[in-house]
Amino acid sequence: MTYYFLPGRLFTLSKAELLSVLPLYVKDFTLEYAAPSVIFVKTNSLEADLKQVFERLGGFLGFGKVIDENGQFLAPFMDKEKVTFGVNVYGKVDGFDYSSGKKFCEEIKKNLKANNVASKYLFATSMVLSAIVVEKEKILERGFLMEIFKANGKLNYGMSLGVQDIESFASLEYDKPYTDKRMGVLPAKLARMMVNLAGLKPNQTLWDPFCGSGTILLEAFKQGIHVIGSDIDSKAVRMSEANIEWLAAKEGNKSTKYKVFKMDILKPDSHILGLLRKTDFDGLVCEPYMGPPALETIGEKRARALLEGVKSLYVALFEILEHSKLSNFNAVIIVPSYRTPRGWMTLSVSDFVGKRWTILNKKWGEPLQWSRSDSIIRRNIFVLSKRN
Numbered sequence: 001m002t003y004y005f006l007p008g009r010l011f012t013l014s015k016a017e018l019l020s021v022l023p024l025y026v027k028d029f030t031l032e033y034a035a036p037s038v039i040f041v042k043t044n045s046l047e048a049d050l051k052q053v054f055e056r057l058g059g060f061l062g063f064g065k066v067i068d069e070n071g072q073f074l075a076p077f078m079d080k081e082k083v084t085f086g087v088n089v090y091g092k093v094d095g096f097d098y099s100s101g102k103k104f105c106e107e108i109k110k111n112l113k114a115n116n117v118a119s120k121y122l123f124a125t126s127m128v129l130s131a132i133v134v135e136k137e138k139i140l141e142r143g144f145l146m147e148i149f150k151a152n153g154k155l156n157y158g159m160s161l162g163v164q165d166i167e168s169f170a171s172l173e174y175d176k177p178y179t180d181k182r183m184g185v186l187p188a189k190l191a192r193m194m195v196n197l198a199g200l201k202p203n204q205t206l207w208d209p210f211c212g213s214g215t216i217l218l219e220a221f222k223q224g225i226h227v228i229g230s231d232i233d234s235k236a237v238r239m240s241e242a243n244i245e246w247l248a249a250k251e252g253n254k255s256t257k258y259k260v261f262k263m264d265i266l267k268p269d270s271h272i273l274g275l276l277r278k279t280d281f282d283g284l285v286c287e288p289y290m291g292p293p294a295l296e297t298i299g300e301k302r303a304r305a306l307l308e309g310v311k312s313l314y315v316a317l318f319e320i321l322e323h324s325k326l327s328n329f330n331a332v333i334i335v336p337s338y339r340t341p342r343g344w345m346t347l348s349v350s351d352f353v354g355k356r357w358t359i360l361n362k363k364w365g366e367p368l369q370w371s372r373s374d375s376i377i378r379r380n381i382f383v384l385s386k387r388n
């Protein structure tokens with residue numbers, strides 16, 4: 001069976017995320033990349049396993065099953081009384097504009113009617129229905145969502161099996177009790193993608209040593225990953241705790257564990273350090289303090305000072321990790337780049353990680369970045385692996 005995964009705007013980051021999560025649920029698979037529109041996954045695994053993969057992902061808008069050329073895709077709906085269906089057209093697809101798309105929907109409707117199946121369809125003027133409409137109209141439950149996209153120089157047709165749960169991201173972003181804007185907050189989707197890049201399964205344990213109001217902790221907790229958070233700021237510790245308690249109550253989750261405590265990574269208390277060294281954690285995901293949100297380019301001197309600050313946090317963190325008992329451990333970290341009048345300034349990871357760490361980014365071919373064209377601070381994501 002061939003499945004398709006439709007990435008968001010950052011193809012390389014999404015691809016790295018999919019490559020980190022797929023092997024956790026699916027044994028045998030081969031991938032085919034048709035950048036920037038789609039990634040095909042060929043596998044004999046169960047559809048339910050692929051669904052579990054998709055539901056974890058932050059960087060994909062949808063996924064589904066490719067309809068092969070001889071496929072009778074309407075056959076399963078011919079014995080229904082009433083069907084609601086939708087059609088999505090991704091990117092520039094020759095021969096499809098709004099009016100030809102509507103004609104295509106009318107053809108399907110006629111076909112269903114010829115078999116005594118009543119139908120209602122939805123086709124957006126933008127040619128892609130919003131996830132909210134798909135959810136509200138229960139299109140996947142009451143019928144089907146057909147997706148058309150160009151890849152490998154030809155038209156591909158697919159039956160959607162899931163669209164991104166935008167409301168769940170929005171809820172973690174806006175409904176939680178506390179957000180600490182002063183310190184900078186990670187977008188929930190990026191936090192989800194970073195947690196996934198660590199390749200952890202439910203019931204493993206993740207540490208965020210700069211947890212702030214807990215964006216990373218929440219995304220991991222939501223997936224059943226036990227979380228440990230620490231921060232220099234007691235207010236941040238309280239906010240993270242309150243946010244996790246809120247999520248645990250909202251989801252009725254009593255089995256996933258969490259612990260949040262105060263810790264200055266530059267001057268760790270020897271008792272806490274001892275506990276951390278004995279703790280069995282399986283992965284680390286974090287964003288260090290990178291300065292206040294910036295609206296205009298940053299002077300070179302200021303950028304150098306901010307980078308020195310980030311470097312000292314990482315030197316201290318990797319010193320702790322160096323002496324911890326870790327096996328098959330991934331650390332997913334953010335290294336900032338600052339836009340200065342003389343160009344971008346950043347740090348080299350080899351300035352703070354020892355030789356026992358491998359930088360996994362190399363296998364994905366391009367830098368993993370989260371930024372927009374007008375960003376002043378760019379987030380570079382590094383996945384580092386320590387094997388014993």
Ligand SMILES: C[S@@+](CC[C@H](N)C(=O)[O-])C[C@H]1O[C@@H](n2cnc3c(N)ncnc32)[C@H](O)[C@@H]1O
Nearest residue numbers: 185186210212213214215231232264265288289
């Ligand atoms: C960019 S914020 C993290 C935001 C977090 N990812 C979120 O989305 O809520 C960086 C955090 O690092 C913490 N921090 C700064 N210096 C620290 C230190 N020496 N030890 C531990 N935490 C520190 C700050 O208090 C701040 O909460």
